[in-house]
Amino acid sequence: MIDPGQGVMIPPDTEATSLSGIDGLREEDVVLPISKKVADILAKNGVQAMLTRDTGCVLGASVSNSLRYRTQMAQVLDATLFVSIHANRFNGVAKGARTFYYGDSSKRLAQLVQNSMLESLSSLTDRGVRSDDFLYTLKNVPMPGIHIETGFIDNKEDAARLRNSEYQNKMAEAIASGILQYLKQQK
Template identity: 30%
Template sequence: MKKSWMELVMALLLIAGAYQISKEGARVVSQRKADQAVVVLDAGHGGSDPGKIGVNGEKEKDINLQITLLLKKKLEKKKVYVILTRNSDEGLYDSGSKNKKVQDLQNRVDLIHAKKPDCVVSVHQNSYTSPEVKGAQVFYFTHSAEGKKLAEGLQNSLVEDVDPENHRLAKGNTSYYLLKKTDAPAAIVECGFLSNPDEAKLLKSKDYQNKLADSICRGILEYIKTDKKSGKSQKTIT
């Protein structure tokens, strides 16, 4: 009896020790170096908000998160410090909130302001009444010069890497909450149209998601580099 008690105590101590080590390890890994670029990736929607629904029932929130998680890995390989607004199928609202959508968006913006990133990329999927409409498009806040620069770079890389037939240009917008309220350079990437049967199929596939993530990663890296070269402040005055 005594021996088994001792064994139990020893086992518990070992587990506690291992937990402490893994906690320390995680802390070290997640610590940001002083000169490390910081990017916030925002997977749009989540939880009770599915976003757009595709022609075959695809949920925008799921595709957004899948692409965002791939993109995170790719940026981290390039030594970028990445912060996600969500890493699971959860919105940023309290379950009892009267207006979950407003609270969700406010919390995303608050998180961005607290982290002061070099840039923010929000990943979404589009939808339209005409099923033939397709192609990625990137949006920025009309009055943000840095947001425009980021969005145009992302649009270029998406056209070059993913779909050279796509003739869309990055577009200014004055009403999207996240773009309007965020003081860091920000862009919303609408990766494609879930209302287009071919594109909906592609957007669901891992290969295409990887291609999109590679391309968005390139656009972000080019933006960060350009910004550092010019020596300009990375903050946008909006």
């Protein structure tokens, strides 16, 4: 299950809002093309990949309902993995990619994807792999799951790269490569 992050803002139960950064770059403008490309690459490699959405940001739904829907979708469709792809926003200075996981069963997947992104994208700043229990989607899926922050849309350098379709394609290829490595190791 590939989950293009919706750009929703916390706290829960506020109206969903797309995060925006430099020159109006929105999270959904970055993560939806990357997510679709990841799904395409996986399909070309014999892996059935489903998206939690394939259109723009779903506005008007509460955050908790959106998160609950996405995790239930993964459960109902009996997904093997849950991969949530996001772009971050913080203070305009922070940059780089980080992969979060929850639970020991997800740690190896997170490490493989993070390493693949770093190997494929030499300009990418490594923010590391981190276990965290604050991510609703990761805590509420029974399968291994990760939450990828591809970069910061409010950082000039990251935003310029994330806006570029060639860079998005390379990011997608790196994420898919990490997933495929993980699946191969599970056989």
